Amino acid sequence: MLSQTEENYLKVLYNLISFRGEASVNEISKQLDIKMPTVNSMMKRLSEKGLVLYESYKPLKLTNEGKKIAALIIRKHRLTEMYLVEKMGFGWEKVHEIAEQIEHIQSEAFFAKMDELLGYPKVDPHGSPIPDINGVLRSETYIPLKDFNVGDKVVFMAVLHSSEDLLSYLNTKKLELGMIIAIIATESFEESITIQYDNNKVETLTSKVSSKLLVKLIK
Amino acid sequence: MLSQTEENYLKVLYNLISFRGEASVNEISKQLDIKMPTVNSMMKRLSEKGLVLYESYKPLKLTNEGKKIAALIIRKHRLTEMYLVEKMGFGWEKVHEIAEQIEHIQSEAFFAKMDELLGYPKVDPHGSPIPDINGVLRSETYIPLKDFNVGDKVVFMAVLHSSEDLLSYLNTKKLELGMIIAIIATESFEESITIQYDNNKVETLTSKVSSKLLVKLIK
DNA sequence: GTACAATGTTAGACGATACTAACAAAATGT
């Protein structure tokens, strides 16, 4: 059984690897706000346990077992977020901190019950896919809104790296998952994008925002 | 902020003190299955933090702050148990282990939401009172079923030290909180008690069981 | 009231998880 600390390292490692293909001691250090030497020794420990592939000065990788364990932690996190939003009435911007703690609860039955009560959801409240009970993640790949052009119509599918601030901002704009968005202008110098959605609401978004809204094109 | 470990010591100390009036290093050691020297040094640490009154070779006490903190942890535990039973459909014998972990979640909002969704319950699924948000516990005092006599009629109010085994046993007998119980026989040598309840079910209970069923007399 | 048992305490060790300081390797800029 892994400690909560070990679980957190695995999770961050998994997320870094799935985004960038690889992970470094330095990146983990920044993500977790833990100094590099500490991360280094933890990577060696997790390597001893057969969860991480560690070689000096090389990028870090997860073993298959490491990947599976990490995915199951992420499953618990995302199921919890969904439960908090759907069954307890929390706003999507409030649930991350709580799920960050509940993801470490050791109880198959607890998470199985959540899953059942939610009707076996495939995505969390931010549109991120929920790995299945075997740690397998089936995800469509969406594209950031900023990469589209005037005239395109897209569906808002997920929020990337969703922070409370960003989610609250989207709340104020009433911009919600599943909405259809039409790109009506782009401004290449300041990299802003102007969109129309939900019965003619119009907003101009900075690239900071539009790079984090994942969408799919309507053919 | 206290560690989970510290919270567990406080909770056990609180429970021991409320049952027996005082607590010893030895009792805590047994309850937590942790060796006496470890308990001893933890008592000193909690004393440093102003939560425990520690004097060599004297019984242990909690300070007012220690009591309040312990009561709030117990509040979180019991609210969680109630939530798991009422909102998630777990049996009353399954919830202790999960609540034991969730009680350490740090989130005012999470427990406030549970409380609200439950309609501000006063007792947990085993009949134990839930301390209020200030750590104040208002409890009636109930009496073990074994202390009653033939002809008495009582209401089943709570289960003492409820273990999974005991609760499962009560499930098989369909003996539930709130039921009216008539004492129809007692056997003083083997200390058994025969009761009638819930539309003429009749059972003979050993003192091991009847000492843990808390009831109140119907006048 | 002395011996023995039970309980409590002290001292020293260890693993987990963090740190800082110092050094090594790799990447980068000019």
Added chain:
DNA sequence: ACATTTTGTTAGTATCGTCTAACATTGTAC
């Protein structure tokens, strides 16, 4: 290609929470 910056590693230290061994005190039995 060399100097500098960034990244990674090693070594040594600290705290938390656990242990065992040894010793001290208190309680109990005869």
